[in-house]
Amino acid sequence: MRRGALLLALLPAPSCGRSDADPAEGAARTPDRPSPPASAPAPAATARAEVRFVDATAESGIDLRAVCGNAEKVFIVESLGTGVAFLDADGDGDQDLFHGNGAPLTPPEDPSKAPRPALYLNDGKGRFRDVAGQAGIDRPGAWHGSSAADFDGDGRPDLLLTAYGKQALFRNTGVEGGIPRFAEVALPARLDAGGWSTSAAFADLDRDGDLDLYVCHYIVFDPKTAARDCPWKGMKAYCGPEGLTPEADAVYRNEGDGTFSEVTREWGYDPGEALYALGVVIADLDGDGDPDTYVGNDSQRNVLFRNLGDGRAEEVGVLSGVAFGDEGQEQASMGVDAGDYDGDGRPDLFVTNFEGDYSTLYRNEEGEDGGLLFNDVTIPAGLERITWVDLGWSTRFFDYDHDGDEDLFSANGHVYPQANRVPDLSYEQENELFRNEGGKFVLANASAGPGWKAKKSFRGGAAGDLDEDGDLDLVFTALDEVSTVLRNDGAETAPWIRFLAVGRRSERDGVGALLVLEAGGRRQSKEVRANTGYLSTFDARAHFGLGAVDFADRIHVRWPSGREDSFGPLPGRRTYRLVEGSPPEPLARTGG
Numbered sequence: 001m002r003r004g005a006l007l008l009a010l011l012p013a014p015s016c017g018r019s020d021a022d023p024a025e026g027a028a029r030t031p032d033r034p035s036p037p038a039s040a041p042a043p044a045a046t047a048r049a050e051v052r053f054v055d056a057t058a059e060s061g062i063d064l065r066a067v068c069g070n071a072e073k074v075f076i077v078e079s080l081g082t083g084v085a086f087l088d089a090d091g092d093g094d095q096d097l098f099h100g101n102g103a104p105l106t107p108p109e110d111p112s113k114a115p116r117p118a119l120y121l122n123d124g125k126g127r128f129r130d131v132a133g134q135a136g137i138d139r140p141g142a143w144h145g146s147s148a149a150d151f152d153g154d155g156r157p158d159l160l161l162t163a164y165g166k167q168a169l170f171r172n173t174g175v176e177g178g179i180p181r182f183a184e185v186a187l188p189a190r191l192d193a194g195g196w197s198t199s200a201a202f203a204d205l206d207r208d209g210d211l212d213l214y215v216c217h218y219i220v221f222d223p224k225t226a227a228r229d230c231p232w233k234g235m236k237a238y239c240g241p242e243g244l245t246p247e248a249d250a251v252y253r254n255e256g257d258g259t260f261s262e263v264t265r266e267w268g269y270d271p272g273e274a275l276y277a278l279g280v281v282i283a284d285l286d287g288d289g290d291p292d293t294y295v296g297n298d299s300q301r302n303v304l305f306r307n308l309g310d311g312r313a314e315e316v317g318v319l320s321g322v323a324f325g326d327e328g329q330e331q332a333s334m335g336v337d338a339g340d341y342d343g344d345g346r347p348d349l350f351v352t353n354f355e356g357d358y359s360t361l362y363r364n365e366e367g368e369d370g371g372l373l374f375n376d377v378t379i380p381a382g383l384e385r386i387t388w389v390d391l392g393w394s395t396r397f398f399d400y401d402h403d404g405d406e407d408l409f410s411a412n413g414h415v416y417p418q419a420n421r422v423p424d425l426s427y428e429q430e431n432e433l434f435r436n437e438g439g440k441f442v443l444a445n446a447s448a449g450p451g452w453k454a455k456k457s458f459r460g461g462a463a464g465d466l467d468e469d470g471d472l473d474l475v476f477t478a479l480d481e482v483s484t485v486l487r488n489d490g491a492e493t494a495p496w497i498r499f500l501a502v503g504r505r506s507e508r509d510g511v512g513a514l515l516v517l518e519a520g521g522r523r524q525s526k527e528v529r530a531n532t533g534y535l536s537t538f539d540a541r542a543h544f545g546l547g548a549v550d551f552a553d554r555i556h557v558r559w560p561s562g563r564e565d566s567f568g569p570l571p572g573r574r575t576y577r578l579v580e581g582s583p584p585e586p587l588a589r590t591g592g
Contacts (some may be wrong), residue, residue, distance in 0.1 A: 049494035052449030081459025083535025126467030149202035162197035201531025206311030216277035244283025296333030335534030339397025394461035404543030412455030464539025495546035
């Protein structure tokens with residue numbers, strides 16, 4: 001069933017609180033396709049807050065300087081950077097932050113001086129202290145991605161770290177003396193794979209109630225034998241990825257006992273060749289209730305795995321129109337995300353790409369027989385020219401101004417330090433904020449505050465409410481520099497509402513649950529996800545801007561188990577704990 005029709009089916013008659021399935025049932029069901037209404041309700045006028053992002057790095061206490069090889073960037077392995085993960089590590093209700101770190105190619109003689117990651121605990125107001133050493137998570141390594149999710153269903157977020165070398169899995173064992181404790185369990189969990197892993201995504205691919213895992217891999221690489229000094233714009237730069245051997249991605253089934261089994265080929269996640277994978281997003285793109293997987297590859301076609309319902313998948317990237325750019329060209333893709341930017345109930349895709357090319361916006365169309373079909377709408381959406389020069393990495397659909405539609409950010413930075421010697425190019429670049437104006441995007445950096453003027457070679461990026469004031473703040477990592485923390489000032493004055501999902505029959509954190517919000521004549525849809533677009537994990541709470549109204553008429557939830565719940569009206573400016581089968585429970589009130 002297509003998502004546009006699903007939105008109509010998911011919105012029953014108003015009620016103060018109801019559940020559409022008996023708690024004892026839990027069997028998946030697909031409602032019949034309804035006839036379309038004669039006319040859709042016209043959205044009410046929306047209000048946009050005057051938002052300014054302020055650089056709050058110094059006052060936040062986040063001071064880790066990420067290392068990635070050596071500053072000269074002689075090899076490609078030094079260019080990818082590292083990410084951050086929003087997670088409530090200590091269970092106190094606010095967002096803590098894991099910050100990855102890399103390593104020099106030549107380890108220091110004194111191992112105690114090796115760069116280490118940080119685990120920053122939040123005091124609830126956006127001020128942080130590093131407890132990685134006490135938490136047992138300060139293991140040095142050439143870390144790239146940070147993927148936070150509750151893989152064992154015990155209610156505590158765990159951390160998977162991808163790397164050049166062996167990846168790691170840290171299990172959250174609970175809080176002692178106010179400090180969350182982690183144990184490294186990659187070996188017993190059968191996730192201690194070597195090679196070069198980049199982004200990773202957790203999702204319940206087979207809908208059995210626990211989280212499976214997709215891990216991107218990049219290149220089969222060894223600095224001792226790697227070529228160097230390849231030509232680039234009349235200069236010499238590091239070689240790759242073209243000409244180097246790609247490394248195949250891996251898919252792991254969660255066995256429910258703390259272990260994983262690799263099922264890449266068994267489940268159909270083999271595109272027929274290894275590709276240079278950097279970004280991955282898992283979302284229900286065709287509206288049939290199971291998660292699909294989209295992978296952004298560097299200098300090669302992108303791939304889309306459509307879930308067939310039981311974890312098995314078929315690769316449909318070319319057929320669905322998301323493998324190439326508008327002219328059939330392979331693009332050098334870095335970060336990816338999914339979100340409904342045009343409000344039609346179908347999640348669209350955004351992909352960041354290399355400089356001298358545009359970042360691509362794919363609109364999710366109505367395919368034949370419920371199939372997937374996307375159209376490259378980068379030019380009509382206004383994104384071609386403003387994304388052409390910079391080189392994009394992490395990206396995210398998010399409503400930064402609470403006007404009820406999805407805006408975008410792009411973390412930018414070049415891969416070659418030599419870019420500083422090229423006219424109109426630079427190694428250090430400004431990130432970009434794109435404001436959604438009726439389905440078209442405008443560059444909002446000039447009006448969105450001084451925080452967007454920072455220039456670094458940025459890589460990872462994540463959005464979440466760091467100070468619990470009701471709006472979405474940002475953290476961006478950068479090569480060989482301290483990260484940038486942007487505090488959102490102003491959006492908290494406009495109405496908003498958000499939900500912390502808790503599954504019962506579904507996976508514990510409700511990953512894959514579809515939330516459809518009706519407020520002020522507008523319908524918005526968001527999916528609970530626990531996966532990354534490029535190396536980073538976002539605040540998992542489903543956050544909605546309410547525009548000009550102070551309450552939600554209705555929230556309807558389709559859980560991965562098949563259960564559907566509907567409740568409302570609900571006052572805004574609150575976070576609700578949304579337990580499968582139970583009415584929303586307001587948590588501590590925050591915001592203006």
